[in-house]
Amino acid sequence: MKSTEIEEKVKALFQNFDRENFIYDLLRAYGISKTSITRLQKGDFNLSKNEGEILYKKKLLFKETDSDQLLAIIDDLSKEENLKHNPRFVVVTNYKELVAKDTRTGKNLDIALKDLPKNFSFFLPWAGQEVYAAKNENEADRKASYRMAKLYDILVTENPEIAEDYGHNLNVFFSRLLFCFFAEDTDIFPVEGMFTNALMQQTQKDGSDVHLFLKRLFKILNTKDNSIEPEPFSEFPYVNGGLFKDEIVLPKFNAEARRIIEECGDLDWKEINPDIFGSMIQAVVHPGERGNLGMHYTSVPNIMKVIEPLFLNELYEDLEKAKGNAKKLRRLITRISKLKIFDPACGSGNFLIIAYKELRKLEIEIWKEILEEEKQQSFIYSEIKLIQFYGIEIDDFAHEIAMLSLWLAEHQMNKYFEQELEMGKALPILPLKAAGKIIRGNATRIDWDQVCSKSDSGEVYLLGNPPYLGYSLQDEEQKKDMKFVFSGFSNFKKLDYISCWFYLGADYIKGKNARCAFVTTNSICQGEQVSLLWPIILSKKIEIDFAVTSFKWSNNAKSNAGVTVNIVGLRNEFQNKDKLLFTGERVISCKNINPYLANGQNTLVYTRSRPISKLPLMTKGSQPTDGGNLLLTTEEKEDLLYNHPETKEIIKKFIGANDFLTGKERFCIWINKDNYEDFNRISILKQHFENVFTLRSKSSKKATQILASTPYKFTEIRHRNTDSILVPRHSSERRNYLPLGFFDGDTVIGDSALVVYDAEPWIFGVISSKMHMAWIKAVGGQLETRIRYSGSICYNTFPFPEILAKDKERINLHVFSVLEEREKHPEKTMAQLYDPDKMPAGLLQAHKELDEAIERCYRLKPFQNDTERLEYLFKEYEKMINKNTLLEQKKGKRKIVSE
Numbered sequence: 025m026k027s028t029e030i031e032e033k034v035k036a037l038f039q040n041f042d043r044e045n046f047i048y049d050l051l052r053a054y055g056i057s058k059t060s061i062t063r064l065q066k067g068d069f070n071l072s073k074n075e076g077e078i079l080y081k082k083k084l085l086f087k088e089t090d091s092d093q094l095l096a097i098i099d100d101l102s103k104e105e106n107l108k109h110n111p112r113f114v115v116v117t118n119y120k121e122l123v124a125k126d127t128r129t130g131k132n133l134d135i136a137l138k139d140l141p142k143n144f145s146f147f148l149p150w151a152g153q154e155v156y157a158a159k160n161e162n163e164a165d166r167k168a169s170y171r172m173a174k175l176y177d178i179l180v181t182e183n184p185e186i187a188e189d190y191g192h193n194l195n196v197f198f199s200r201l202l203f204c205f206f207a208e209d210t211d212i213f214p215v216e217g218m219f220t221n222a223l224m225q226q227t228q229k230d231g232s233d234v235h236l237f238l239k240r241l242f243k244i245l246n247t248k249d250n251s252i253e254p255e256p257f258s259e260f261p262y263v264n265g266g267l268f269k270d271e272i273v274l275p276k277f278n279a280e281a282r283r284i285i286e287e288c289g290d291l292d293w294k295e296i297n298p299d300i301f302g303s304m305i306q307a308v309v310h311p312g313e314r315g316n317l318g319m320h321y322t323s324v325p326n327i328m329k330v331i332e333p334l335f336l337n338e339l340y341e342d343l344e345k346a347k348g349n350a351k352k353l354r355r356l357i358t359r360i361s362k363l364k365i366f367d368p369a370c371g372s373g374n375f376l377i378i379a380y381k382e383l384r385k386l387e388i389e390i391w392k393e394i395l396e397e398e399k400q401q402s403f404i405y406s407e408i409k410l411i412q413f414y415g416i417e418i419d420d421f422a423h424e425i426a427m428l429s430l431w432l433a434e435h436q437m438n439k440y441f442e443q444e445l446e447m448g449k450a451l452p453i454l455p456l457k458a459a460g461k462i463i464r465g466n467a468t469r470i471d472w473d474q475v476c477s478k479s480d481s482g483e484v485y486l487l488g489n490p491p492y493l494g495y496s497l498q499d500e501e502q503k504k505d506m507k508f509v510f511s512g513f514s515n516f517k518k519l520d521y522i523s524c525w526f527y528l529g530a531d532y533i534k535g536k537n538a539r540c541a542f543v544t545t546n547s548i549c550q551g552e553q554v555s556l557l558w559p560i561i562l563s564k565k566i567e568i569d570f571a572v573t574s575f576k577w578s579n580n581a582k583s584n585a586g587v588t589v590n591i592v593g594l595r596n597e598f599q600n601k602d603k604l605l606f607t608g609e610r611v612i613s614c615k616n617i618n619p620y621l622a623n624g625q626n627t628l629v630y631t632r633s634r635p636i637s638k639l640p641l642m643t644k645g646s647q648p649t650d651g652g653n654l655l656l657t658t659e660e661k662e663d664l665l666y667n668h669p670e671t672k673e674i675i676k677k678f679i680g681a682n683d684f685l686t687g688k689e690r691f692c693i694w695i696n697k698d699n700y701e702d703f704n705r706i707s708i709l710k711q712h713f714e715n716v717f718t719l720r721s722k723s724s725k726k727a728t729q730i731l732a733s734t735p736y737k738f739t740e741i742r743h744r745n746t747d748s749i750l751v752p753r754h755s756s757e758r759r760n761y762l763p764l765g766f767f768d769g770d771t772v773i774g775d776s777a778l779v780v781y782d783a784e785p786w787i788f789g790v791i792s793s794k795m796h797m798a799w800i801k802a803v804g805g806q807l808e809t810r811i812r813y814s815g816s817i818c819y820n821t822f823p824f825p826e827i828l829a830k831d832k833e834r835i836n837l838h839v840f841s842v843l844e845e846r847e848k849h850p851e852k853t854m855a856q857l858y859d860p861d862k863m864p865a866g867l868l869q870a871h872k873e874l875d876e877a878i879e880r881c882y883r884l885k886p887f888q889n890d891t892e893r894l895e896y897l898f899k900e901y902e903k904m905i906n907k908n909t910l911l912e913q914k915k916g917k918r919k920i921v922s923e
Contacts, residue, residue, distance in 0.1 A: 028177045030054055030151060034144040043119055047078060047086050054150035056083070071109055083150065085111040094123040095134070102127070112149055145170060168205075168288065168296055172198065175284045183275040193272045199428055200242060201288075203267060206432055209293035210439065212453055214259060220289025222256040223282075231277035234285070242268050264455030267428060326543075326577060327378045330591055333570040333604055334541045335363070335485045336382055343390055350397040353390050360387060361407035362482035366475070368467040368525065369490035370415030373426030376460065377433045379487070383408050384437040388444050395445075403449035406441055410434055413460035414476040416467040427459040434459075468505040468524045478536045486529050486540030489577075492587065493521035494547065515556050520547055523557050530566045530594055539569055541593035546574050549590055549621050551804060551817055555628045558619035561594070562626055568617040569593035572606040574757075590621060612891060620802040623891050624898035627905075629803045632820035636904050639787060639824060640780055642751070642815040645680070647740035647775035648692070649728060651719040653712040654738065656691040668706055674699065677767075680774035681752035684765050687853040692772050695736040704736070742779065745769030749780040749788050751819075755811045757801075761871055762813070763858040764792050766843060778815050786835040790824055792842070792871070793878040798893040799823075823900035827881050835881075838874040845870045 033053035042049065048061050063069045064080055072079035078086040085101055098116045102125055107114075115124045117137060124133040124146065133146045179194065180186060186194050206212070208219040222241070227234045241260065244250050246268035250258050277285075328336075339360060346352035365379045387408055394400075410430050417423040431453065438450030463475050467490075478484050493502060502521055509524040510516035516523070522544050529540040547553055549571075572591035595601070605612040605623060614623040634641065648654045655678055656664065664671050678692035693712065695703055703709050713735040720732035720739075731739045750765030750773050765773075766788055773779045780787055790796060800811060800818040813819075845867040846857060856862055879887055882900070887893045 028174055028181075030148070031141065031144050035141040038138065038141065046117075046119070047084075047088075047115070050147075051080075051084070051150065054147060056150065079109060079111060081109045081111070083112055085114045087116045089116060089118050091118060092121075094118065094121055098123050098125055113147060167291055168293075171284055171288050171291075172202075175281055175288075178278065178281045178284070179275040182278055182281065186273070186275050194275065196270070196272050196424070197238075197274060199425055200268060203263075203428060203432070205288055205291070206293045206296065208289070210432075210435060212435060213261065217289065218256065218259065220286060224286060224289075225256070227282065229282070230279045231282035234277035234282055235274040239271075239274055243271070261454050264457075267456065324378060327375055328382075329572050329575075329606070330375065330487050330541050330543065331379050331382060331485075333572075333606070334487060334539060334593055335483070336386070338601075339383075339386055343386070343393070346390075347393050348397065350394050353394045353397070357387060357390050357407055359483075361409070361412075364412055364414060364476055364482055364484045366414040366472070366484060366486050367488035368416045368472055368475075368486065368528070369488045370417045370423070370426055370462060371419070371489075372422045373415065373429050373462070375488050376413045376415055376426065377429050379485075380408070380410070380413055380430065380433055381437055384441065388441060388448075391445055391448075395447075400447045402447070404445055404447045405449055405451070406438070410457075410459045411461070415460065415462040416465055416470055416472075416475055417462065418464070418466050423462045423464045426462045430459040430462075431456055466505065468509050468528070472528060472532050478532070478538055482537075484533070484536065484538035486532060486538065487542070488525075489543040490522050490525040492545045494545075513560060519553055519556055520545060523548060523553075526557065526561060526592070526594070530561045530564050533594065533596065534564045534566065535596060539593060539595045539599070541570070541591060543577060543589050543591050546588055546590045549592065549619060550802075551812075551814065552631060554619045554803070555630045558626075558628060562619075565597045566594050567597050567626075568603065568619070568621075569595035569599075569601070570604040570606070571617050571621040573608075573621050592621070618898065620894075622802045622894040622898065624895050625902065627898050627902045629817065629821045629901065631814075631816040633816065635820045635822070636901070636908065637822060637824040638826050639790070639819070639822075640782055642778050642780050642819045643742050644740070644815075645750075645773040645775045645777045645779050646738045646743045649720065649723075649731070649739040650716045653715040653719075654693045654736075656693065658689050658691070661691045664708065667708075671703065671706070671709075674703060677771040678774060679750065679765070679767070679771055680776040681750070681754070682776065683774075684750055684777070685752060685763060685853065685855045693736070694772065697734075700736045740775065742781075743772045744781040746781050747783045748773060749783040749791065751778040751780070751791060751813055752776075753778060753813050755813065757810055758860055759858045760794070760797070760860050760863075761858060762792050762797060762800075762811075763854045764788055765854075766839075778813065778819075784832070784836070785839040786827075786832040789835040789839045789842075789874050789878055790822075791819070792874070794875045794890075795878055795882070795887075795893055795897065796822055798890040799897055801890075802894055821901065823897055823904050825881055825900070831881060835874070835877050838870065838877050841870040842867065842874055 030053055034050070037046070037049050037053065048065060051064075052058070052061055060069065064078065069080055070078050071081060072085070074087075076088050078084060080086075085106065087097065087101060089097060091097065094116050098114055101114050101116065107127060110127070112128060113124055113126055115122065117123075119137060122133070122135055122137045122140060125131070126146070126149070128149075131146075133143060135143055176194070176198070204213075204219040208215075208217050213219060219241075223234065223237055227237050241257065244253060244257050244260050245263045248262045250260060250262070252258075339356070342356055342359075343353075346356055360383055363383070365376060365383075367373075367375045370376055384406065387406060391404055413430065415423065415426055417426060435453045438453065441448045441450055461475060463470065476484060498506065498521055503517075505524060506516055506519065506521065509527055510519075522542070525542055526544070526548065529542065532538065533540050548557055570591075570593040574588050574590055577587050577589040591606075603614045603617050605614050605617055605621065612623060616623070616625060618624045618626050619628065656675070661675060665675070674693055674695050675691050676694045678690045680690075682688065683690055693709065704713060716735035717732050720728050720735065723729055723732075728739060746769050748767050748769075748771070750767060752763065753776060755762055765777075766783070766785070767773065780791075796818075799822050800813060803821065804812060804814055804818040845864065846854075848866065849857060849864055852864075857864065857867060876886070882896060887896070
C-alpha cells in the first residue's frame with residue numbers, strides 16, 4: 025500500500041469520526057485485513073482480558089481512557105510483563121489526545137488526536153514500511169526520503185505511461201531534482217533557495233505547468249551562456265558533467281506534487297548526507313525494494329569495518345609516526361594523493377563516497393600537523409581528486425547516481441576543508457568535472473585492470489559489497505558468469521556468486537602493491553565451499569590480511585537487509601604486516617588467519633563419510649514421508665489405545681529436533697511386514713495407510729512411488745533398538761552448548777535430527793563439549809547466524825584423541841551429572857534450559873566440569889578461549905589427516921606386494 029493512500033485513509037477517519045470503531049478503522053487504514061479486524065472485534069484476536077484494552081499480537085496494545093494522565097498510563101502499559109505478545113505499538117487515547125510508543129525503536133508520539141493525519145508515518149510499520157533507523161540516522165535524511173517517495177507515488181499515478189521505459193526518465197528526473205535541492209542550500213547555486221523559489225514563482229498552484237518550467241530549467245543548466253535568458257533563469261549557472269545533457273520526458277504534476285516540491289525545498293539540504301543519495305533514489309524508484317522504506321542506507325560504521333583495516337588505520341598510524349616532521353607529513357599527503365580506491369560492484373557508490381570523505385578528513389588532520397611545524401605562506405588546496413576513485417556497476421542508473429553523489433560529496437568536503445583550515449581553499453565545483461571512473465557493465469566479464477590500472481607505483485585498494493546469491497538462487501545469466509570466471513575449474517557450481525569477486529580480486533592484486541576486502545555471506549568461510557574456493561585463491565600466493573567474523577549487515581539497497589556477513593581482506597604473501605581477526609569487540613593479532621577465519625594454518629577440512637577419530641558412525645534419523653499419517657499426537661495415541669488396546673505393541677515414541685527442543689510429545693506407528701495384515705483390519709489404521717499410499721503414489725520421485733507399496737512403514741528406516749544420541753541439525757548461535765538428547769531403543773528419532781546409535785554416554789560428552797562447539801562454529805555451515813550441524817563436516821572431521829577406559833568412565837560420570845541436572849527442571853524445555861540467559865546454575869556447572877574432563881583428553885593445561893581451542897584442534901586435525909594418508913599409502917603398498 026502506498027504511503028499516500030494510507031495518509032488519505034487516516035484523514036478520512038476524521039471526516040466521519042466513530043469513537044467506538046476508531047482503533048479498528050485506524051488499523052484498516054494501514055492495510056490490516058477486514059477478516060482480521062472482524063475477528064479482533066469479536067474477541068478472537070484480542071489477547072487482553074482487561075476492559076477497554078485491545079492486545080493484538082505483534083501489532084498493538086491499545087487502551088481508551090477518560091483520564092488526562094496518558095503518559096503515566098502508557099508508561100505502565102509499556103512494562104515488560106505487558107509486552108509478552110510483542111505488540112509493535114502501545115497506544116493510549118482519551119479521544120482528545122493520543123500518545124503512542126514504538127516498542128522496537130523506543131520512539132514516542134504525543135499529539136492532539138486531530139493531528140494524527142499529520143503524523144500518520146509513525147504507524148507505517150503496520151504497513152510493512154519501516155522508518156529510517158540507521159545507526160547514524162539523520163532527521164533530514166529521513167524526511168527527504170519520505171517526501172521523495174511520496175512524490176514518486178504521485179507522479180507514477182499521474183503519469184502511468186512514465187514507466188514504459190523501465191523508469192529511466194523518472195530515475196534521471198529524480199537525480200536532477202536531488203542535485204537542485206542540494207545545490208540551492210550549499211552554495212553550488214549562487215542564491216540560497218533559488219531553485220524552489222523560482223519554481224514556486226513561475227508555476228501555477230495546480231502544478232499543470234511545472235514540467236514545462238523544469239524542461240526549460242534543465243536545458244539552461246546545460247547551457248554555458250544564459251545571459252539572454254530573463255530572470256530568474258539567467259541567474260542559474262552552467263552545470264556540465266553530463267547530468268543535464270540529455271533531454272528527457274518529464275512527468276506532469278498536480279497540486280499535491282507541486283506542494284511536495286515546496287516541502288522538500290523547506291528542508292535544510294546542507295544536513296543531508298550525499299552518501300545516502302544513491303540509496304535514497306533506490307528506495308524511491310524501485311518499489312520492489314521499498315519494503316522497509318528509509319532503511320536503504322548502508323551505515324557508515326559498517327563501511328568503516330571494511331576501509332579502516334584495509335587502509336585507513338595504517339594511514340593514521342603513519343600520521344602518528346610523522347608528527348613533528350613536516351617533510352614526512354608532506355610525503356604522506358603525496359602518498360594518499362596517489363591512492364586508488366576501486367569498487368567493482370559499486371551500486372550507488374556508498375563505499376567510494378565514504379572512502380573519499382575519510383581520506384579528505386585525514387588530509388585535513390595532516391595539514392593541521394604541518395601548520396603546527398611551519399607557517400603556510402599561500403593557500404592550501406586538496407591533493408585528493410575524484411579521479412582516484414573507480415567503480416563497476418551493472419545497473420545503468422546506479423552508476424550515474426554514484427557519480428552525482430561523488431560530486432556532491434566533493435563539494436561538501438571542500439566546504440569542510442575551508443572551514444577547518446584557515447588557508448584552505450577549494451576550486452569552484454561548477455562546471456562539474458570528472459567524478460572518478462565509474463563504468464557501467466558486468467564486473468564478472470570486464471577486465472578490471474582496464475578500469476583501474478595497477479601499472480604505476482601507487483597503491484590500489486579494492487573493496488565493496490558484491491552480490492551474494494547462493495548457487496540455488498542464481499539465474500541463468502549469473503550461472504553463465506560463474507562458468508566464465510571459473511573456466512577450467514570443477515565443482516564451482518556449488519559456490520556462491522560472490523566467489524567470482526574473491527577469485528577475480530585475488531587475481532587482480534596478485535604480485536602488485538594492492539589489497540582487497542569484500543563483505544561476504546559467511547557461507548564461503550564455512551562448510552563445503554571452503555574446500556572448493558580457497559585452494560584456488562591460496563594457490564595465487566594470496567593470504568588473508570584481516571577478517572571480521574559474523575555480524576548483521578543492514579543494507580536494503582540490494583535486497584540484503586539483515587544478512588549475516590563476514591568481511592575478508594586479502595593481500596599478497598610478501599606484505600609484512602600483522603594479520604588481524606575482529607570478533608565482536610575483540611581484535612586478535614594472528615600469525616595466520618585460515619579460510620575458516622580462525623587463527624591457524626591453512627588446513628582445509630573436507631567432508632568425510634566416516635569419522636576421522638575413533639567415534640561411532642553418525643547418521644540421519646528415520647524419515648516417514650507420510651503426510652503425518654504414521655505419526656500420532658498424545659491424544660491420538662490415547663484414543664487408539666482406548667479403542668484398540670492391542671495396538672500398544674506397534675506404538676513407539678517419536679521425536680524430531682523441534683519436538684526435542686520444545687518439549688512436544690509425539691508417537692509413531694511402527695509396523696513390519698509380519699504384523700501388517702493384522703493391524704490393517706483396524707479401520708482407523710487402514711485409513712492412515714491408504715492416505716500414505718495416495719501421498720507417495722503422487723510423488724514426483726520414482727523411489728517414493730515404489731515405497732507406496734509399503735504404506736505402513738517409514739521410507740527411510742535407520743532406527744536401532746540401542747541407546748542413541750539425538751543431535752539437532754540447527755541450533756541457535758547464542759547457545760554455549762549443543763542441546764543433545766540421550767534415548768533408549770524405544771524411541772524413534774526422526775530425520776530432522778542426526779543420530780548416533782550404540783551410543784555410550786562419553787560420546788554425548790564429546791559432542792556437547794566446548795571443544796566440539798568451537799570446531800563446528802569454525803568449519804560447519806550456518807543458516808543466517810544459526811549453527812547448521814552436519815555429520816560429514818562437523819562430526820566426521822572432529823579430531824578427538826583415542827582415550828583409555830578410565831577416561832571414558834570419568835566422562836560418563838560427568839554426562840550423568842548433566843542429565844541429572846536437566847531432570848531437576850521438568851517444567852523447562854531444552855530450548856529454555858540451554859538459553860544462555862536462563863540456563864540453571866547447576867546445569868551450567870555440570871557442563872563446565874564436563875568441559876574440563878573433555879579438554880584433559882587433549883592436554884593438561886586448560887584452554888583459555890576458543891581461539892586457543894581452534895588453534896590446537898586444527899593442528900590435531902592436520903596430524904590425523906597426515907597419519908591416515910600414511911596408513912592408506914602403506915595399505916596400498918601391501919596390496920601391490922600381495923598381488
